[in-house]
Amino acid sequence: MAQTLYDKVWNAHIVEQLGEDTLLYIDRHLIHEVTTPQAFAGLNENNRKVRRPDLTFGTMDHSISTRSLALDACGPQNKLQLQTLADNCAAHNIQLYPVGHKNQGIVHVIGPQLGLIHPGMTVVCGDSHTATHGAFGALAFGIGTSQVEHVLATQTLKQSKAKSMQIEVAGKLPIGVTAKDIILAIIGKIGHAGATGYVIEYCGEAISDLSMEQRMTICNMSIEAGAKAGLISPDQKTIDYLKDKDFAPSNAYWNDAVSYWQSLTSDADAIFDTVVTLQAKDIQPQITWGTNPGQVIGINQAIPSPDDFDDPIEKESAVKALKYMGLEAGQTWDNVNISHVFIGSCTNSRIEDLRAAAKVAASGKVKSHITAIVVPGSVAVKEQAEKEALDVIFKAAGFEWRLPGCSMCLGMNDDVLQPGDRCASTSNRNFEGRQGRGSRTHLVSPEMAVAAALTGSFADSRQFGE
Amino acid sequence: MTGFTELSGKAAPLDQANIDTDQIIPKQFLTGVTRSGYGKHLFHDWRYLDLHEQELNPEFTLTQEKHKGANVLLSRENFGCGSSREHAPWALADFGFGCIIATSLADIFYSNCINNQLLPIALSSNIMDDLFEHVASNPDVIFHIDLPNQTVKVGESSYKFEIAQHHKQNMIKGLDAIGQTLDFNKSISAFEKKRAAWL
Numbered sequence: 001m002a003q004t005l006y007d008k009v010w011n012a013h014i015v016e017q018l019g020e021d022t023l024l025y026i027d028r029h030l031i032h033e034v035t036t037p038q039a040f041a042g043l044n045e046n047n048r049k050v051r052r053p054d055l056t057f058g059t060m061d062h063s064i065s066t067r068s069l070a071l072d073a074c075g076p077q078n079k080l081q082l083q084t085l086a087d088n089c090a091a092h093n094i095q096l097y098p099v100g101h102k103n104q105g106i107v108h109v110i111g112p113q114l115g116l117i118h119p120g121m122t123v124v125c126g127d128s129h130t131a132t133h134g135a136f137g138a139l140a141f142g143i144g145t146s147q148v149e150h151v152l153a154t155q156t157l158k159q160s161k162a163k164s165m166q167i168e169v170a171g172k173l174p175i176g177v178t179a180k181d182i183i184l185a186i187i188g189k190i191g192h193a194g195a196t197g198y199v200i201e202y203c204g205e206a207i208s209d210l211s212m213e214q215r216m217t218i219c220n221m222s223i224e225a226g227a228k229a230g231l232i233s234p235d236q237k238t239i240d241y242l243k244d245k246d247f248a249p250s251n252a253y254w255n256d257a258v259s260y261w262q263s264l265t266s267d268a269d270a271i272f273d274t275v276v277t278l279q280a281k282d283i284q285p286q287i288t289w290g291t292n293p294g295q296v297i298g299i300n301q302a303i304p305s306p307d308d309f310d311d312p313i314e315k316e317s318a319v320k321a322l323k324y325m326g327l328e329a330g331q332t333w334d335n336v337n338i339s340h341v342f343i344g345s346c347t348n349s350r351i352e353d354l355r356a357a358a359k360v361a362a363s364g365k366v367k368s369h370i371t372a373i374v375v376p377g378s379v380a381v382k383e384q385a386e387k388e389a390l391d392v393i394f395k396a397a398g399f400e401w402r403l404p405g406c407s408m409c410l411g412m413n414d415d416v417l418q419p420g421d422r423c424a425s426t427s428n429r430n431f432e433g434r435q436g437r438g439s440r441t442h443l444v445s446p447e448m449a450v451a452a453a454l455t456g457s458f459a460d461s462r463q464f465g466e
Numbered sequence: 467m468t469g470f471t472e473l474s475g476k477a478a479p480l481d482q483a484n485i486d487t488d489q490i491i492p493k494q495f496l497t498g499v500t501r502s503g504y505g506k507h508l509f510h511d512w513r514y515l516d517l518h519e520q521e522l523n524p525e526f527t528l529t530q531e532k533h534k535g536a537n538v539l540l541s542r543e544n545f546g547c548g549s550s551r552e553h554a555p556w557a558l559a560d561f562g563f564g565c566i567i568a569t570s571l572a573d574i575f576y577s578n579c580i581n582n583q584l585l586p587i588a589l590s591s592n593i594m595d596d597l598f599e600h601v602a603s604n605p606d607v608i609f610h611i612d613l614p615n616q617t618v619k620v621g622e623s624s625y626k627f628e629i630a631q632h633h634k635q636n637m638i639k640g641l642d643a644i645g646q647t648l649d650f651n652k653s654i655s656a657f658e659k660k661r662a663a664w665l
Contacts, residue, residue: 015657016650021632023650025657027665035551037499048644051654063497077497084499121665128550128574142574144552145501146581146643154647156654160630162573192484193544196570226547228573249664257664292484292547313483313542313591320482410549412493431488431548433511 105378115245546575
């Protein structure tokens with residue numbers, strides 16, 4: 001029977017079929033400080049060991065300072081949590097990349113960068129943006145702390161199989177439109193819960209044309225449409241990306257691995273439960289106007305009115321969102337003034353993101369009343385950017401250049417907005433209070449975030465730079 | 467963990483779609499290293515007028531006298547979306563909820579509820595309308611949740627709900643999921659022997 005990529009990866013990891021449930025083997029377990037202390041405590045209470053410390057990798061990212069390498073820079077609670085992770089990793093022989101280590105960074109940035117993620121793997125992490133790793137054709141999804149404990153103890157998870165959704169982005173993307181715009185446009189089309197219960201496979205010319213880092217941006221936000229995971233079939237770009245990475249297969253196994261990876265495509269006659277198609281040429285730079293990522297429009301569109309929505313629940317959500325966001329129906333983006341810009345997060349903090357942002361930043365200056373920060377996704381990204389003098393461009397334009405971490409995406413450190421602050425953010429969630437109580441978040445691409453910093457309101461990034 | 471079979475009590479109505487886990491428990495409360503004590507921070511931004519949780523917001527459903535003591539929470543589409551933080555079900559359970567009934571629930575949140583003996587129930591939007599209506603006309607109306615029979619009863623009405631059998635059994639028996647899986651140790655070891663050499 002014809003199989004999807006999801007079927008193939010799933011079938012290759014079945015340990016036991018238990019009625020409608022499947023015990024799946026997990027190839028890679030990524031851990032961080034926020035969602036693991038209770039899992040390790042559970043293991044310890046039951047005298048259980050970590051089954052495969054060699055398949056488990058830890059980093060510090062969520063609650064660390066972006067101004068200082070000191071663990072207590074964000075207070076005693078954060079320090080305790082970070083120290084607990086270090087102690088647990090030491091006690092269970094798990095490789096940890098703590099603050100100050102050359103491999104430290106946002107968990108979903110360092111995994112790919114180190115070559116920890118291969119096509120066809122199953123990957124989990126106590127973080128909903130684990131879907132990022134689907135860019136390699138790995139089945140990667142976020143889990144809760146009880147499941148983290150389960151994976152630590154057994155290297156498996158009990159799962160029910162999700163439905164399959166194919167999303168094709170057909171044709172060529174217009175110049176100056178980014179991977180972030182594609183995924184926001186997709187979420188806008190199918191809705192914030194449009195893929196709940198599904199695993200998405202992204203395909204089409206516009207997806208194949210993307211670099212590996214851009215594909216990570218796409219898969220990263222699969223959860224914002226409710227999807228369990230997002231996958232992209234591996235191709236030559238995937239193979240080239242992995243070659244010579246620290247944890248890529250060694251030379252002795254490289255050819256075997258590559259030939260397996262090349263088998264990881266959906267069969268031509270595979271049937272998906274749902275198929276969605278977007279035309280790449282129709283996608284404009286996107287901005288969210290509301291309080292979930294599905295409330296999104298193009299830069300050339302005016303803020304919608306609740307009356308534009310037929311569904312009573314969507315209408316009600318729009319009323320609430322406009323009120324919270326301090327926006328009016330019909331308002332145009334050049335009239336929406338911002339106070340902050342955040343460039344970073346597991347969605348958009350990789351070297352290509354920073355290069356694209358720097359290109360726009362080189363053409364102007366951040367408005368004096370705006371606080372704009374750039375937070376590289378990892379130590380390696382930061383060092384590469386500094387090698388290319390991108391930090392010089394950012395600082396000259398008026399941006400602050402920070403240390404790697406999750407930072408203002410969720411504000412578990414001191415990078416927090418105040419009530420009424422309005423932020424152009426390259427992160428992934430515009431929920432109420434996400435970046436600080438009462439703050440207002442607009443999700444955009446790195447280029448659009450810089451364009452907003454330079455104009456003080458929102459502008460089409462295609463008018464800047466070259 | 468003790469099992470879950472039945473639950474009876476009042477229901478608090480949060481008549482809103484897309485309630486995300488950042489609303490259920492904001493990030494500043496995720497720095498703990500234990501599973502307990504999150505209930506007082508539940509819905510912090512909506513429930514309190516100040517940052518220090520001194521002043522309750524009288525407008526918010528859960529602070530209203532008529533909904534005090536509710537152990538069932540009603541909501542709409544996509545409840546629990548967003549972050550995978552298990553602190554969300556920990557906070558809901560610690561506050562006193564034993565059951566969440568919504569039009570739909572996000573995947574990770576749903577699993578997290580099951581793993582914490584907090585029963586997640588999805589019912590159609592028409593039925594949710596009925597349930598909200600029941601509470602609107604009588605905030606003291608008692609909901610009876612029967613997991614073995616998969617029913618929600620309120621007044622004269624009874625509604626059937628779906629739940630996967632393994633979730634149901636784990637909830638009812640309060641089983642240790644890890645202990646169950648460890649019984650398959652042989653199969654796991656056998657699987658590990660077959661894994662590709664480069665992994």
